[in-house]
Amino acid sequence: MIPTIQKDAYNALSLFGKDIQRFSADKRRVSWRHLWQSEYEEPLAELGRVTGIRGPVIYYPFGGADVHYPFSISPEITDNFCQGTGSFGGCTSIHEYFVRGEGEGYVEKWRQLRSFDLAQDLQAVNHNYRGIGGLIISRLVDTLDAKIEGIYYFIIEQNGGLSFLNGEEVKSLIIDHL
C-alpha cells in the first residue's frame, strides 16, 4: 500500500513556485530535453522491459538525487522511495539553488550524464545550498519534463508511519533548522 499524503499536509510549493516556474519556462533547456528524450529515454524503457521491472512502487536505497532512471525505466512506476545522505533543505535552500545554481555551474554540470552521480558533487551541492532539494527538483523538470504539483515535508514516526507537517511546522522547522 502506497502511503498517502494527509489532507492537512502543507504544500510548500507556494513558497518557491515562482522559481520552479521560471526554470521550467527557460527555453535554453529545450535542446537538452530533446537530447535526453532521443538518446536515453527509449533505451532505459527497453531496459525496464527486458529486466521485468514491476510497478507501481520502486524502492531505491542510496539513490540520492538520481530521479531520472527510476521513472524512465518503466511507465508503471508512480512512486519512487529514495534514500540519500544529504538533507533535502528548506525553501531558502531551494530558492538559492534556482537563483545561483545556473551561474555557479551546477545545473549544467548535472546535465552531463555520467556513469554515476559523483558523491563529491552531491556533497558540494548539499554543502553550498544546505540541501539537495533544488537539485532534485531541477532534475525532475529537466529530465522528465515534470510539472511540479506539490512538495510536502514529513517525519517518520517510531512505528514507521508518516506524519506530514502543517504550514507552521514547515515554516519554522524547515526554514530555521535546515
Added chain:
Amino acid sequence: MELVNVVVEFQHCGELKRFWYMPYLILDPRTNTEEAPPEVQSNFPIFAENLDFDTLLIKAANTWWGDCADPSQILKISLDPARKRDARVIADSNVYDPLSYGHHSSRPIWRIGYDPGFVDLNSFSREHSQLWFGYSSGTNFGDGKNLITAEDAIIVSEMEKRKLLSKIHEIKDFTREANKILSDMEIGSE
C-alpha cells in the same frame, strides 16, 4: 529532531507521480545509538522494513558496506526488505566495493549458485550516446528471494578477499621466479 523527509508530487506523461526522499546517515557510526545527536537519528529502517514495494533498484551505491562498522545495517535497509517481499531486483553488475578500491572488485548481492539475468545497457544505446547503469553499463536482474543474507555476504566477501590474496601471491611467486631466471641468464651471459 530527525532529519525531515520530503515527497515531491509531479505530473509526468499525464499521470500524477511522487518522488519520496528520505535522508538517512547510515555511515555515521552514531546512527541509531544512544550517543547519536538528534540530526542522525532516524526511524527510516523501520519504514523501509514495512514499505510495500515491487522493485528494488541498486545503482552506484558507493557507500555499499565499505565504511560501515556493521554491514548488517546496510542489508537491513536494502536487500532484506526486497528478499522478504521477493521484489524484482535490478542492480548494477558492478556494485562497487570501497574495500577493494583499485582492484575493481564488486560486492556480491546474489546468493551463491544463483545466476542473475544480465543486460548490457549499451546494447540499446543510440549512435551518439553511451549509457551507464551505476559504475558500469552492465545490469543484473532477478528476484528478491535470491538475494544474499548478511551471513552469506560476510562469507562471500571473505572468500573473494582470499581469492584476491591468492592471486597476489601467485603474481609475487611468478615475479620472483622470472627475476631469478633473468638473473641466471645475465650470469650465464657473463
